[in-house]
Amino acid sequence: MLIGAHVSPAGGPAKAIERGEALGARSIQIFNQNPRAWKPTIYSDEQVEEFREAMAASEVGALLIHAVYLLNAASEDRDIREKTLTSLTASLNAGEALGATAVVLHPGSAKGGDVGQAIERAGATIAEALAQSEGCALHLENTAGAGGTLGRSFDELGALIEAAGGDERLGICLDSCHMLASGIEIRSADALTAAIDECVKATGKGRIGSLHCNDSMMEFGSNRDRHADLGKGELGADGCAVFLSEPRFADLPCVLETPGPEKKGPTKKQIKEAFALRERGLKARG
Numbered sequence: 001m002l003i004g005a006h007v008s009p010a011g012g013p014a015k016a017i018e019r020g021e022a023l024g025a026r027s028i029q030i031f032n033q034n035p036r037a038w039k040p041t042i043y044s045d046e047q048v049e050e051f052r053e054a055m056a057a058s059e060v061g062a063l064l065i066h067a068v069y070l071l072n073a074a075s076e077d078r079d080i081r082e083k084t085l086t087s088l089t090a091s092l093n094a095g096e097a098l099g100a101t102a103v104v105l106h107p108g109s110a111k112g113g114d115v116g117q118a119i120e121r122a123g124a125t126i127a128e129a130l131a132q133s134e135g136c137a138l139h140l141e142n143t144a145g146a147g148g149t150l151g152r153s154f155d156e157l158g159a160l161i162e163a164a165g166g167d168e169r170l171g172i173c174l175d176s177c178h179m180l181a182s183g184i185e186i187r188s189a190d191a192l193t194a195a196i197d198e199c200v201k202a203t204g205k206g207r208i209g210s211l212h213c214n215d216s217m218m219e220f221g222s223n224r225d226r227h228a229d230l231g232k233g234e235l236g237a238d239g240c241a242v243f244l245s246e247p248r249f250a251d252l253p254c255v256l257e258t259p260g261p262e263k264k265g266p267t268k269k270q271i272k273e274a275f276a277l278r279e280r281g282l283k284a285r286g
């Protein structure tokens, strides 16, 4: 498992590799544009080359690009959907240039509206972004289910993939905190096995392509999305060990999006602890 962390790409994407290396990360995740602005970033050829060289020379084996949270592929507002399409397409193009495993996207929000129609709108926007880009995979992330967010259940993720045309570039990013918060039990090996079986049934074989390992500050089924450091939340060390040692996750990038002791993200020590939790989980499975 390529355990790593969400890091800043300030100074250019090659800098993100440096930050990942300093953490002992085997994978990194970045935002490819300012999370508070709509303006998409287009990397220059020099930046792309510098990134690829830095990655090849490092222990970092996978890059994920997280689409920014402003996006809402399901918005009723055509203008927001257009901006989402532009930004998502730019992220997919950046992902292709940088050789990313995938762009990770929160599928969107119905706000207060009809969920079925919101899924159709999100699917159409996603299909269009795929049509306007090439190569890079797009992973829909399961959500905690706050407000009208789409993707709170495996059935919703399956419906989103179908609404987006079922393209083979579509995959799933599973977030441990979001699963627990949305009421999916994953704190024992048996429970997680059952959950993954259900996910595969609802979304299709081979779709699960990336992971976020976060503990949850909020309780099971709370539908609230607050990440905790591993072992410091409702999943606990044992629950995190179960997630990190799931056999079907063994080859996937798994990034921590945890607050860290100084609210600056996970530390090198915490990444090391995550690898140790994986070992502990593997031992417990026998």
Ligand SMILES: [Zn+2]
Binding pocket: 141, 175, 212, 257
């Ligand atoms: Zn996440």
Ligand SMILES: [Zn+2]
Binding pocket: 175, 177, 178, 225, 226, 227
């Ligand atoms: Zn979250």
